Amino acid sequence: MWKGSSVSTQRSIINLLLSKIAACYLLVAMCVLLTAAIASHYVAEKRQQEEVSILRTYVSQIIAFDHLSVADRSNLILQYLADKRSFFSGAELKPENSASTLTWGDNVGVPIELDLPGFQLRVTLLPTAIISNQVLKESGWFIIALALQLLLLFGLLKILMRRKLSARVNRVVRDLSGIDCNNPVPIQLEASLSQITEYREVMSSVNRLVISLRSSREELIAMGSEADARIKSKMAALEEKNRTLIELNQKLSKLANTDALTQVYNRTRFDELFAEYVLLSKRRHERLSVLLIDLDDFKRVNDVHGHQIGDHVLQHAAQCIKQVIGSEGLVARWGGEEFAVILPYYDIVLAEGMAERVRATLASSRFEKEAIHVTTSIGVAELDDDDTCDELLKRADDALYNAKGEGRNRVILAYSPASRQFEIEALDDGEFIEVLDAEPEPNRCE
Numbered sequence: 001m002w003k004g005s006s007v008s009t010q011r012s013i014i015n016l017l018l019s020k021i022a023a024c025y026l027l028v029a030m031c032v033l034l035t036a037a038i039a040s041h042y043v044a045e046k047r048q049q050e051e052v053s054i055l056r057t058y059v060s061q062i063i064a065f066d067h068l069s070v071a072d073r074s075n076l077i078l079q080y081l082a083d084k085r086s087f088f089s090g091a092e093l094k095p096e097n098s099a100s101t102l103t104w105g106d107n108v109g110v111p112i113e114l115d116l117p118g119f120q121l122r123v124t125l126l127p128t129a130i131i132s133n134q135v136l137k138e139s140g141w142f143i144i145a146l147a148l149q150l151l152l153l154f155g156l157l158k159i160l161m162r163r164k165l166s167a168r169v170n171r172v173v174r175d176l177s178g179i180d181c182n183n184p185v186p187i188q189l190e191a192s193l194s195q196i197t198e199y200r201e202v203m204s205s206v207n208r209l210v211i212s213l214r215s216s217r218e219e220l221i222a223m224g225s226e227a228d229a230r231i232k233s234k235m236a237a238l239e240e241k242n243r244t245l246i247e248l249n250q251k252l253s254k255l256a257n258t259d260a261l262t263q264v265y266n267r268t269r270f271d272e273l274f275a276e277y278v279l280l281s282k283r284r285h286e287r288l289s290v291l292l293i294d295l296d297d298f299k300r301v302n303d304v305h306g307h308q309i310g311d312h313v314l315q316h317a318a319q320c321i322k323q324v325i326g327s328e329g330l331v332a333r334w335g336g337e338e339f340a341v342i343l344p345y346y347d348i349v350l351a352e353g354m355a356e357r358v359r360a361t362l363a364s365s366r367f368e369k370e371a372i373h374v375t376t377s378i379g380v381a382e383l384d385d386d387d388t389c390d391e392l393l394k395r396a397d398d399a400l401y402n403a404k405g406e407g408r409n410r411v412i413l414a415y416s417p418a419s420r421q422f423e424i425e426a427l428d429d430g431e432f433i434e435v436l437d438a439e440p441e442p443n444r445c446e
C-alpha cells in the first residue's frame, strides 16, 4: 500500500513545498507593490523638485548667454521644457520689455513661478499621481519580469526537488512500510523533510503510535509470561493435588477392599470379584474353582492363648494361604476364621491339589513363640454351567462342612450333578483316594 502511494506522496510533498514558496512569493510581491506605490509618490515629488532646480539652473545659464537674442533664449527654454514633458505639463514665458507671452503645453497641474532676471517664467508641474503612476508602471513591468523568472524558477525547482525528494520520500515510505509489528521501532526523521511542518506532525503521530504499540506489546508480553507462570504453578499444584487424590483414592479403595486384620480381600470385595469371575468363566466356558478354608478348633486357640494371639495366628494363616496361592488365584477373608479362594482356569482336580498344598503348609507351620499349631478343613467346588454364585459357594460350604464332620484337617471335594463324580477321601495328613461315585448326591461330598 505504501509503495503504491509513493509517487503520489512525492507529488503531494513537492506541491506542498511549491505552494508554500508561491504563497511566500505572493506575500512578498504584494508588500513590494505596496511599498512601491508609497515610495513612488515620494520619489515623484522629489524628482519634480530636482527637475525644477535643474530647470532654474538651466534657465539661468541660458539667460547668462548675452550673445543670444531674447527669442532664441525663449525658444531654448521652451524646447528644454518640452523635452521634460514627463515632469512639466505647460509653461508661460514672458521676456521683460516684451508685450507678447510665449506658452507651451496645456498647463494642467501645479503652477510654479520662477523669478529670473529678464524673464517671467511660470511652469506647471505635472500632477504627482501621474508621475508616480509612471514609476509604478516601471515597477510593474519589473515585477512581471520577476514573476516570469520565478515561474521559470518554480518549474526548475519542481524538477530538481522531485529528483531530490524521490530518494528521501522512498526512504520514508520504506521506513513506514517496514514497521515491524513484532518489534516496532520509532522512525528517524528525514533531515531534509523535517523542515516541513506537516511531515513532522505526521511522523510524530506515527512515532507516537509506534511507541504506544511497543509499550502495549511489552505489557502484553509481560502479562502473558506472568499468566504463563501462574498457569504453570497452578497446573503443578493441580497435578500435585491430583497425585495426592489418586494416592488417597488408591488407599481408600484398598481400605475398602481389604480386610483390616489379615490384609487379604474382605468379604464385600470377594463377593464382587467372585460374581465377575463366575460371569466371565461361564461366558468364556472356562474352568473356575473355589476353596473355602476354615481353621480348625480356633476357639481353642483363643481360649488358650488369648484373642490377641488368635489375631496374630489369623494374620499368619492368611499370609500362608496367600503365599501358597500366589498369582494363581485370589484370597479373601470369608468371615471369622474362614477364608475363601477363587482359582480361575482351575478344574476340581487342580483345585484339589492347590487345596492340599494349603492344608499341608498350614498343618506343618507353627505360629508365635508358643509354636501354635493349627490345621484347616477345606471344601472345594468347581463351577458348573448352570451354577449361580450362591450355588457354587453352597457346594463348597457343604464340602467344608463334611470335612469338619469327617474329623477336620482335610480337603473334601464337592461334585455338581453334571460333572463326573469323584470321591476323595483324606487320609492322615492329606493323603487322598479318588473314588468313583456311582450315584452322587448333589452338593454333597463323601
Ligand SMILES: Nc1nc2c(ncn2[C@@H]2O[C@H](COP(=O)(O)OP(=O)(O)OP(=O)(O)O)[C@@H](O)[C@H]2O)c(=O)[nH]1
Pocket: 261, 294, 295, 296, 297, 298, 299, 300, 302, 306, 307, 308, 309, 310, 311, 314, 335, 336, 337, 404, 408
Ligand atoms: N482372635 C480372633 N478370633 C476370632 C476372630 N473371628 C472369629 N474368631 C473366633 O473363632 C472362633 C470360632 O469358633 P467356632 O465357630 O466354634 O469354630 P472352631 O472353634 O474353629 O471350631 P471348628 O470350626 O468347628 O473347627 C470363635 O472363638 C471366634 O471368637 C478374629 O477375628 N480374631
